[in-house]
Amino acid sequence: MSRRCLRFQLIWLLLATAAQYCHAITVKIHTEDARATLLAMQNPNLSHGEALTIAEMHGNQAVLRKLHEFKITSTTEDFANALYAMAHGQPVTKPNEKNILLEIEKPKIPQLLALLQQIETNPKGFQQTIERRIAVFTPPNADIHLEGYVVAAGDGGGYAFGSTDFFLNIGIVDDLAVAQETTTHELYHAVQGAFASDRELNLSNSQSLKKEACVETGHLFNNLYEEGSAMYVGDLSLLQQSHSPVAARMLADIDDGLKHIDDSATLLEMSVIALNADQPVSYDDMYSVDFLGHGVVYMIGDVMAKAIAEEDGPQGLAALLKQPTYNFVLRYTQLHNYGADKDYPRLGPNTIAAAKRLAGGCH
Incomplete structure (x- = not known):
């Protein structure tokens, strides 16, 4: 066999091997739910309608869904009422409104906004590191698109519901290293969701x-x-x-x-x-x-x-x-x-x- 043929065979083998272990996992992380919630609590001019719009955001609806798993029956209206009260310096007294846990978030708003900034401005250190870790434990040639939502309300540091969406609660997970570990954990739940039927x-x-x-x-x-x-x-x-x-x-x-x-x-x-x-x-x-x-x-x-x-x-x-x-x-x-x-x-x-x-x- 000629050296040229051998060289072409080796190149083909390397390409085939690389293709076999190629992973197409894409992750998009949304931070707007958490940012909107945190900024709203600092806005003394927040209207109830604006609070309701924030409560209806996809990530904040997941906050309520997680509370329902804990047998807590808080509603979108409860979320909006709690957010409105926090923005206007009013006490939150009703149990279903207190369970949104915004009182825990408010003293940490500057710290949490800084954490959001770290997540947004360092995709290589945060998101891409997570993607590489996940790819190692994902089948070859997997083609999965995952959506992550950062929130700042409710209980639980991170969660998923069996789909390809996952949620990170920076109100509980308020440190970059912890956020990275929790996001990787929840992201793998989202990968599991992609193969749930199997x-x-x-x-x-x-x-x-x-x-x-x-x-x-x-x-x-x-x-x-x-x-x-x-x-x-x-x-x-x-x-x-x-x-x-x-x-x-x-x-x-x-x-x-x-x-x-x-x-x-x-x-x-x-x-x-x-x-x-x-x-x-x-x-x-x-x-x-x-x-x-x-x-x-x-x-x-x-x-x-x-x-x-x-x-x-x-x-x-x-x-x-x-x-x-x-x-x-x-x-x-x-x-x-x-x-x-x-x-x-x-x-x-x-x-x-x-x-x-x-x-x-x-x-």
Whole structure:
């Protein structure tokens, strides 16, 4: 074979390999919702109509949707009333208006506007760094467009709702390093949303009397996979670059969670048992214990995702974006080091049996 032919073959191979691992992930981050909210609180001439227009913005509607997940029934009108009151120096007294939490934001407005400025003017250091991290854990040739909205109201530092939109609340996440970690976490949730149909559980052929329990257990494994993998991809090491109280609390919670990782696995096991009992616990009640507050079950999910990524590589974790989430549980139990030490804690027998049952179609 001539050197010229060999050279062309090598060039073709390099191009083919590069194409195979090409990711088309684009991210657009909107900061106008947060900016409008913060500036409105400083405007003593704000009209109620202007406050209502801000409350109706897409990101601020997501603030309300998140509150509704916490069983808080605040409305668009409540948001507007709270914003109007803050702008005019009036007290916010009604519970549904206080739950918008604008009173927490107002003393920090200069700091939060400066953080918005950092996010907007440093796309290479903020947004592009996040995109590169996400691409490593995304299937080759993925073509995904994601929309992020920065808000400054409500509870929760960041959230997503299963679509390709994600939300960052700088009122809670008020430091650039924390914002970067939280945005990466929520952005990966948006990536998960892009592949949600690939992970759907198919139990159409099941005639089992326990089919409803299988569906609820499938939801539990969905949350375990989604939160665990997003927590790992979010890159918690970023928090060590921050000196903010928020980062310190997050790092302390993570350290405590890892010290008690067996408790996380035990709670997961108890949740599987509770969902499959003759008189099952409701999924909402179970979810609030597992994933809200201290989010105890987050930790076993993070450890599982980390272990899979270390043994199978980042693309091994990425492959699970397109598989039913019982495979997240089963693949973890198949790892070479599974159960070897505290970094690979064992799962409970009911958890493993439930994953196998789902894999078998819940028969």
